[in-house]
Amino acid sequence: MDGNYKTFGIVRELDSLGRIVIPKETRDLLGIRLEDPIEFFVDENTIIVRRYKSNCCLFCMDSHDLVHFRNQLICKSCIKEVLKHNREQGPAVQAPPVQEDRRRSKSDKLKQVEDILKEKPNLRQQELAEMLGISQGYVSQLLRKLNNS
Ligand SMILES: [Zn+2]
Incomplete structure (x- = not known):
């Protein structure tokens, strides 16, 4: 056995029908649940038991x-x-009212941005975003809108 093999030091005996219990620790480690399909591989004198993946x-x-x-x-x-x-x-069901809200709050925010910039024209986008509790991306979107109107 080379270094790639881990052992829990557990030894089990085959029962009279040739069955063996896979130790719980091993099953837990590999995420094998009861009644999962299992497949076998043979490599010289080693049996590899693996959860079957179709x-x-x-x-x-x-x-x-x-x-x-x-x-x-x-x-x-x-x-x-x-x-x-x-x-x-998902969200599509609720989309129409949300969009309406957003449009309304967008014009509110637009006005807020306008008011703030009247007082402090050199405010950075980051500071504006923090003041309004919105993202910087949204601020730059609003600013673009302001500059276009
Ligand atoms: Zn499919």
């Missing part, structure tokens, strides 16, 4: 256009479905 999509079991993500395989059409689902079920 080459198919986690969701639809398809085996085309697979993308590896966080140790799982997902097909591109399922990724598209997930994104579409998110768009339909």
Whole structure:
């Protein structure tokens, strides 16, 4: 055995049917859960036991256009479905009122920026952002708008 092998110092006996229990410590270490499919490899006189990973999509079991993500395989059409689902079920439902609010608060902020700059014309964007509690990117967006009007 070379240095790549770790041992917990646990010895188990095969039972009369040739079965063996994989020690809990080992299962926990590798994220193997009860009733997971397991596959075996033989390398000279060593048996390698590994959680079976099928080459198919986690969701639809398809085996085309697979993308590896966080140790799982997902097909591109399922990724598209997930994104579409998110768009339909997620923030999109609340989008219209939020946009209206934003437009209103944007003109408020625009006015605030205008007022502040009247008093302190040399204020930096960073300071403006802090005063208004908004991002610097938003400040520069507002400033561009101010300069255009
Ligand atoms: Zn799929």
